[in-house]
Amino acid sequence: MTAMTANNSKLPEKRVHPLSLRxxxxxxxxxxxxxxxxxxxxxxxxxxxxxxxxxxxxxxPGVCRLILRTLLDLARTAPKEHLENLGxxxxxxxxxxxxxxxxxxxxxxxxxxxxxxxxxxxxxxPSILIFGYALDALVTAGxxxxxxxxxxxxxxxxxxxxxxxxxLLIVNxxxxxATAIISSRVDPHFKLGSxxxxxxxxxxxxxALHWIxxxxxxxxAVSNEDLS
Amino acid sequence: xxxxxxxxxxxLPLTPAMFHILLALADRERHGxxxxxxxxxxxxxxxxxxxxTLYGSIKRMLADGMIExxxxxxxxxxxxxxxxxxxxxxxxxxxxxAEAERLAGLVKTARSKKLLSKA
Numbered sequence: 001m002t003a004m005t006a007n008n009s010k011l012p013e014k015r016v017h018p019l020s021l022r023x024x025x026x027x028x029x030x031x032x033x034x035x036x037x038x039x040x041x042x043x044x045x046x047x048x049x050x051x052x053x054x055x056x057x058x059x060x061p062g063v064c065r066l067i068l069r070t071l072l073d074l075a076r077t078a079p080k081e082h083l084e085n086l087g088x089x090x091x092x093x094x095x096x097x098x099x100x101x102x103x104x105x106x107x108x109x110x111x112x113x114x115x116x117x118x119x120x121x122x123x124x125x126p127s128i129l130i131f132g133y134a135l136d137a138l139v140t141a142g143x144x145x146x147x148x149x150x151x152x153x154x155x156x157x158x159x160x161x162x163x164x165x166x167x168l169l170i171v172n173x174x175x176x177x178a179t180a181i182i183s184s185r186v187d188p189h190f191k192l193g194s195x196x197x198x199x200x201x202x203x204x205x206x207x208a209l210h211w212i213x214x215x216x217x218x219x220x221a222v223s224n225e226d227l228s
Numbered sequence: 229x230x231x232x233x234x235x236x237x238x239x240l241p242l243t244p245a246m247f248h249i250l251l252a253l254a255d256r257e258r259h260g261x262x263x264x265x266x267x268x269x270x271x272x273x274x275x276x277x278x279x280x281t282l283y284g285s286i287k288r289m290l291a292d293g294m295i296e297x298x299x300x301x302x303x304x305x306x307x308x309x310x311x312x313x314x315x316x317x318x319x320x321x322x323x324x325x326a327e328a329e330r331l332a333g334l335v336k337t338a339r340s341k342k343l344l345s346k347a
Contacts, residue, residue: 045260
């Protein structure tokens with residue numbers, strides 16, 4: 001009869017070495033949260049039962065072998081559980097992929113606006129110059145505003161859409177004020193109305209993008225729930 | 229609810245841990261530690277499932293519909309209510325049988341190649 005079968009799982013709890021159990025409880029943190037929530041208490045219970053059996057039947061050498069076996073088991077299975085988790089829809093990888101997509105999209109819009117603006121100024125294309133102020137605002141407010149929104153959404157638990165609304169409103173407002181103060185002193189042909197229109201367009205454009213993004217994100221989550 | 233595939237062949241070959249768990253549950257429902265004990269006893273200590281292997285396999289087998297949790301307790305007076313008992317489903321039985329047949333086929337081949345003596 002082997003060590004494990006020679007015992008009773010109903011042995012008194014006080015015989016269990018608390019340090020080993022605490023250590024195992026700590027090591028269970030190596031598993032993904034969802035897995036821990038479901039199985040950590042049962043894994044700890046199994047370890048406790050095995051510990052008792054080894055201590056009674058084989059003494060310290062048996063306990064040492066059990067700890068070694070359990071550590072090897074943990075080293076083998078914890079990465080496996082994490083890898084499985086990475087494949088799930090709400091995983092870190094998918095969040096990163098979504099963030100990267102949003103970032104590339106914003107950069108693409110800013111680059112296109114910048115080139116359009118440069119081309120219009122260099123070749124004096126009137127139809128493009130008409131949008132000059134809006135493009136200026138779009139590029140400046142896009143870079144500053146989206147960067148702040150991105151950092152805030154990632155580091156706080158604020159509502160992303162509400163954060164985007166207020167940040168874009170403040171950034172566009174501050175930039176408009178700064179442009180109005182500086183340009184009115186430097187440029188004699190400065191037109192406050194055109195600059196104001198540019199920043200209003202910029203605010204509406206970027207906020208609309210955030211709104212569409214948040215709506216598509218919700219639809220994405222719903223469709224994933226349907227699939228599971 | 230767990231999605232079940234109707235064809236047991238889709239799950240073959242099973243990992244050794246999964247097959248041992250199915251074998252342990254073939255005759256009765258057991259909790260995690262009992263499964264470990266049964267495997268240890270049956271293999272004379274040659275196979276010992278660690279907690280991570282055991283519950284990782286249980287998680288996957290529950291998701292695949294091979295096993296299910298049960299509220300029935302063989303001996304409620306002697307047992308801890310916090311323990312979870314598992315039992316084989318009909319589908320799990322079919323998968324275990326398909327895996328046993330696959331292994332039997334391999335053993336037959338090994339015998340024909342004189343790698344094993346006739347039983």
